[in-house]
Amino acid sequence: MTATATLSPALTDTVLTRFARRRLAAFAVPLAILAYLAYAAIAFDLAGLAGRARMDNAAVLLADFWQHKTHVTRDNRSGALRVAIDGEAKGVYPADRLPEWIATQDDATRIDLGQGHVVTYDAQGARYDVPGYGLIDIRPQDGRLRLTAPEPLPDWISASANRVSVTTPAGRFAYTRSKVETFRYEPGWALFFFTLDSPFHYMSWPEIAASALWGPRVTPDLPNIAAMARDFWTNPMWRHGDVIWAMFETVLMAFLGTFGAAILALPLAFMAARNMMPLGALRFGLRRVFDFIRGVDGLIWTIVLARAFGPGPMTGALAILLTDTGSFGKMFSEALENIDEKQVEGIRSTGAGAVQRARFGVIPQVTPVLLSQVLYFLESNTRGATVIGAIVGGGIGLLLTQAIQTQKDWEDVAYYMVLIVLMVMAMDSFSGWLRRRLIKG
């Protein structure tokens, strides 16, 4: 109690009011945040969101991310069988090289869906043997489909006179008068390395390694390893060549934009720094220019530049360059104002001119600061270049938006996402490494 006794009443009062204020704040701040979030939840119509959300889309998307489906289709009029990955023309199996889970004999085709599920197409119609349920038998008769299956029909079978479809965990099956189709789902990205027209698709990994090293030439005009590289690079399903180009374009946009902006901003920053530029009016004008460029924002610059230069990576690079010139101009001129004047003084005392003072007195001091800012921007611009690419139409951002807009190539979307994350992480560690090297050394 001795301590309180020595406090003057006025001090005790202020301490107590501060305590009270703190205690109030400890409740008021979280309460204010909660109130704001509640307002936002109403403003964003969070309650209505549950109704609008398409969970079936989410399921399709998540499944497509990591698995592919093979369509086994028979044209009921001509009897022709077509086996294609994702139903695409690029993924059609040659008739003599069907996957081993399809067995054909005369007119009959037997499709093994795994887990005991077997689908058979034959001249009479088609049958689907579902383990634990029974045989689903479909025969066209007088222009209608006649379905024979254990009654009552479960809800995963939908049947009408013109169409019967069955959905099981093993796959999907649909019969219409014109065609019968079975989807078999398999994990993994199909045809990632080689498509079906490449001879290497039909080899196992050890065989590929062997043929790359010493095997006989598969295509007469190219060594095997070059043929592999060509088949991989020009893979029509995944378009690896185009994707790598797009990634390169994205990095190029970030690189050109960031360093171009740095080069442009450095002299401007000298002119806008209080201790370098005696002319107040010019200084003030430049500062407002920087503010204007930053305020207009990259989005609007991107739109304006895209109108003038058309879509492509140069437009993206210029948009980054312009936006960052504003940021760099501001940051660089602040760094220049914070330098230690003693070094400049020392250089001045030897009779150096303004350029020499800047070169030997200022640049060595600010280089580490500026470089670390530039490299930090390089990393964040790599991410930004993805977004700008989506708007101006260049780089991986364009491929990503295109793949998303088709609403079915989700495995491509997953592939691009993985590549973008890897690219950003690589740029992150590259710029970190460069920063450590340049600033220490």
Added chain:
Amino acid sequence: MVDLTPGAAHRDAYLELARRRRMYGGLLLVIFVAMMAAGFRLAESRNAGGFVDGLPMVLAFPSEVLAEAWQKRANLPGLLAEHLPSLVETLNIAAVSTLIGGLAAMGLALLSTRGLARWPRLTGLFRRLMDALRAVPEIVVALVLIYILGGGPVPAVIAISLHTAGALGKLFSEVAENADLKPVEGLASVGAGWGQQVGLGVLPQVAPNWLSYALMRFEINLRASAILGFVGSGGIGYDLKLAMQWGMGRYDEVVAIFALLFVAIVAIDRLSDQARSRLVRG
């Protein structure tokens, strides 16, 4: 007594060193300039329009837009009022995602800071998690979520929050690493739990810096939410896209939206600049 005047040999060695350094520096500069030039030409060759052809056109579009808006200047106040709710929505997206992302970042930062972590063995895991969150561009998450949730502000909020959690988490944990641990020890010695140690020992130390980083992030998120709107996720960016798609005849609307966005960005920048300098200088 040591002779401090440099001998001729010393001087020669120094000059040699200086010359070599200058040569290396010059060489690096030449390589760098060559890379820039080559990269620029490559980018230009893959662009739809060339640089020289496009340069005179840069001002053509803005002047066309401004000219039309000037003719219809009477409409501007009405259009400004009409698009104000969208601007509020964009601001809300930025604020909510900064809040949610910032709260998540606080947790992640405390869990991944040496000396403070609740589960010291998992610090590495939380750091990798933040790296991954930081690396995913907002647009990727937003576009995928638009497919599932439909358009509107929620996909943008989720996308920006995730990114903010990663980006702020890293900055927060750097601040927390430099915090003085003595108050924590003191609190631990009187039997405070982890929550109390962090809440009373660490948060008061780091709060100014954390708040300043969060404000900076708010500026960034405001721009990001405008851009995400442009690719289809609510707010003023979406209005801008619609007005742009319409093209001629709706340029007064474009100008109104530009003006709103510009004023909002500049105002937020100014306010947060002032608040940050007050916070950091105390």
